[in-house]
Amino acid sequence: MxxxxxxxxxxxxxxxxxxxxxxxxxxxxxxxxxxxxxxxxxxxxxxxxxxxxxxxxxxxxxxxxxxxxxxxxxxxxxxxxxxxxxxxxxxxxxxxxxxxxxxxxxxxxxxxxxxxxxxxxxxxxxxxxxxxxxxxxxxxxxxxxxxxxxxxxxxxxxxxxxxxxxxxxxxxxxxxxxxxxxxxxxxxxxxxxxxxxxxxxxxxxxxxxxxxxxxxxxxxxxxxxxxxxxxxxxxxxxxxxxESMIFLQKPGRxxxxxxxxxxxxxxxxxxxxxxxxxxxxxxxxxxxxxxxxxxxxxxxxxxxxxxxxxxxxxxxxxxxxxxxxxxxxxxxxxxxxxxxxxxxxxxxxxxxxxxxxxxxxxxxxxxxxxxxxxxxxxxxxxxxxTALAWLGWxxxxxFADSFNLWTDTVAKSPASDNAANNLGYAWLRKGDNAKALAAFERALQLTNGRKADAWAGAAIALDRMGRPSDAVRALRRAVEIMPIYGNPDQLVKSLVAEPADAEAWREIRSHAVIDP
Structure with a gap:
């Protein structure tokens, strides 16, 4: 000065x-x-x-x-x-x-x-x-x-x-x-x-x-x-x-x-x-x-x-x-x-x-x-x-919680498979398995069925809805796309999945053998 x-x-x-x-x-x-x-x-x-x-x-x-x-x-x-x-x-x-x-x-x-x-x-x-x-x-x-x-x-x-x-x-x-x-x-x-x-x-x-x-x-x-x-x-x-176990896929240009x-x-x-x-x-x-x-x-x-x-x-x-x-x-x-x-x-x-x-x-x-x-x-x-402050407020x-975030993101970016998938997991946290399944199905629709995380999330929702056979098939599909989904512990270490989800997948795996 x-x-x-x-x-x-x-x-x-x-x-x-x-x-x-x-x-x-x-x-x-x-x-x-x-x-x-x-x-x-x-x-x-x-x-x-x-x-x-x-x-x-x-x-x-x-x-x-x-x-x-x-x-x-x-x-x-x-x-x-x-x-x-x-x-x-x-x-x-x-x-x-x-x-x-x-x-x-x-x-x-x-x-x-x-x-x-x-x-x-x-x-x-x-x-x-x-x-x-x-x-x-x-x-x-x-x-x-x-x-x-x-x-x-x-x-x-x-x-x-x-x-x-x-x-x-x-x-x-x-x-x-x-x-x-x-x-x-x-x-x-x-x-x-x-x-x-x-x-x-x-x-x-x-x-x-x-x-x-x-x-x-x-x-x-x-x-x-x-x-x-x-x-x-x-x-x-x-x-x-x-090689990375955190970033499982390289970014595309x-x-x-x-x-x-x-x-x-x-x-x-x-x-x-x-x-x-x-x-x-x-x-x-x-x-x-x-x-x-x-x-x-x-x-x-x-x-x-x-x-x-x-x-x-x-x-x-x-x-x-x-x-x-x-x-x-x-x-x-x-x-x-x-x-x-x-x-x-x-x-x-x-x-x-x-x-x-x-x-x-x-x-x-x-x-x-x-x-x-x-x-x-x-x-x-x-x-x-004043207008900017109101919008910022x-x-x-x-960003107060995951449910608010992904509900808003799906509304603003309906073509985002990641937003739909993340909303599915947010619905799982709230205990609404039917809406979670619908969100995962939307993510799969947007990716032509090629999103492993959405199949894995759908498996949790299906299992909680009393459909263990469908849950096994969904988790098997996730493993076919990305073999790491056959190893829930590694998913947690890789920061791909939360511990509660990994535990749910272990429970589903107990219904049938799912080989990676």
Whole structure:
């Protein structure tokens, strides 16, 4: 905060704390939520993060060579292990940690905007609050296993702030802020692959905001950040286990080839734009049918409109240029250039939306310069923030438990076999076997009978409905598709199945011999 009095600095920090407090209170609702999605096998039933003996391999990054869920994200594992040490398997603490991290990101984003934007508190606060309550961010904040996106942004923002401080400091302060920037860059990529953009953002801050005579230190800090990030990425691929019992199938390339991926990806980008500015049909799983509901022409128009707005902001402001760069740099690692299990997801937008917040700030600061229109613009922003907050508040209820999540996802993405299958297991938990069977049958219909997990779930429902012979046939079909379903214990170890389901399959196997 160059040139500011201590009182001004205190006010800025106070506003940052207040913005973070709003974000934390906004997500306090999720503290009463259950574990859902991947958090159930990873936290509720998995043992890895609950074993203190694993701290050494996680902190030393030796876990990169192990067959563990999130082994390539040791910072995410460390955060979950810390929660485990404090809370055991109680979801309340995990949700509070995620909410606190999101609140910290909102505060850091506000500080970054104030640092780069000349102390324009009004535009900075509005942009930070829009990020705080946007409903697309409910998934990474309210779903514990998606926390890696929240962690990544935390360290990216920290790296940029420390780099800016390093560029303006002398003596020991220059050294420790520079070292902190490099460390934060490593932790960002250690949380999730999106953190690979840390050197890009640090370098961009140097190009756009460096003071005269500091070019060499910026070059050194950026180079060191690139070195540690590149080293982590190299180690991540070098030590990756060739065979995995966690990931039983390799991800397929979107469209079947790189050429087809490059054709399809712009439509997904356009779909994201639509979800950002009209977030009323958010889903935990998106299918090609979700994207196809919007005509391709409209998707391209929306994408072009976003780029145009970003371009205007970049032309008017260096902050806008940094925001545009941050948005598209963060989109790179989640744009299917490498095969991905999930081609599109709300959580992928967590870091890009921080970049979009910089764009919003740049536009608001431009309007703020013409003070006559500012009160009306601020009032309009208040209306938009209220609408976003209401949608975000409602969205948190979706992630309150598995039944809510998969009921909503089936409604939003009826062509998703995974959503139908997961809803079937949610119905089993509620004891409604007939509705569970119907959901599993829907999943099988969508996959032409080739989904082993749906056959296995149907076997449980059939057995509980007093149809043991049909249950045996269904489980046998699951084993034919994926032989691992003949070994319930291994399914639990692989985090594919929950212990209660494995016990049910053992019971069914007692009715007849089912050979893998």
């Amino acid at each position: 160059p040139g500011w009095s201590r009182f001004t600095q205190f006010r800025v920090v106070l506003w940052a704390v207040l913005a973070g407090a709003v974000a934390f209170l906004f997500y306090a609702r999720s503290a009463g939520s259950e574990f859902v999605y991947d958090a159930r096998p990873q936290v509720l039933f998995g043992d890895y993060i609950h074993e203190p003996s694993h701290w050494g391999e996680v902190l030393s990054f030796r876990v990169l060579g192990q067959d563990v869920l999130d082994a390539n994200r040791p910072v995410q594992l460390a955060s979950l292990m810390l929660d485990s040490a404090l809370w055991g398997r109680n979801p309340v603490g995990y949700h509070l940690t995620s909410a606190a991290l999101h609140a910290a990101n909102v505060a850091l984003l506000f500080l970054l905007l104030m640092e780069l934007g000349g102390g324009r508190a009004g535009p900075a606060l509005l942009a930070a609050l829009a990020f705080a309550v946007h409903p697309m961010l409910v998934e990474p904040v309210a779903e514990v296993s998606s926390r890696e996106d929240v962690l990544t942004l935390f360290f990216l923002l920290l790296a940029m702030l420390l780099a800016l401080r390093c560029g303006r400091s002398t003596g020991r302060a220059m050294w420790w802020t520079g070292a902190g920037c490099v460390a934060a860059s490593l932790l960002a990529v250690g949380a999730k692959e999106t953190g690979v953009i840390a050197p890009v953002l640090v370098g961009a801050c140097g190009v756009l905001f460096r003071e005269r005579g500091t070019g060499r230190r910026w070059l050194v800090v950026t180079a060191l950040a690139a070195l540690v990030v590149g080293g982590f990425v190299a180690a991540r691929f070098a030590f990756e286990p060739r 979107l469209g079947g080839s790189l050429v087809e991926t490059l054709k399809l990806q712009p439509r997904i980008w356009g779909f994201y734009v639509r979800q950002i500015f009209w977030p009323v049909e958010l889903s935990a799983i998106y299918t090609p049918q979700n994207v196809a509901r919007v005509a391709s022409g409209w998707l391209y128009v929306m994408l072009a409109a976003l780029v145009l707005v970003q371009g205007v902001a970049a032309w008017r402001s260096r902050v806008g240029l940094l925001g545009m760069l941050m948005y598209w740099a963060a989109m790179g690692p989640v744009s299917n250039l490498l095969p991905m299990y999930c081609p599109a997801a709300d959580r992928y937008l967590y870091v890009p939306l921080a970049g979009l917040a910089l764009t919003v700030f740049a536009l608001l600061a431009w309007v703020r310069a013409g003070a006559r229109a500012w009160p009306y613009v601020a009032a309009g922003c208040g209306v938009v923030l 409602q969205r948190q209820e979706v």
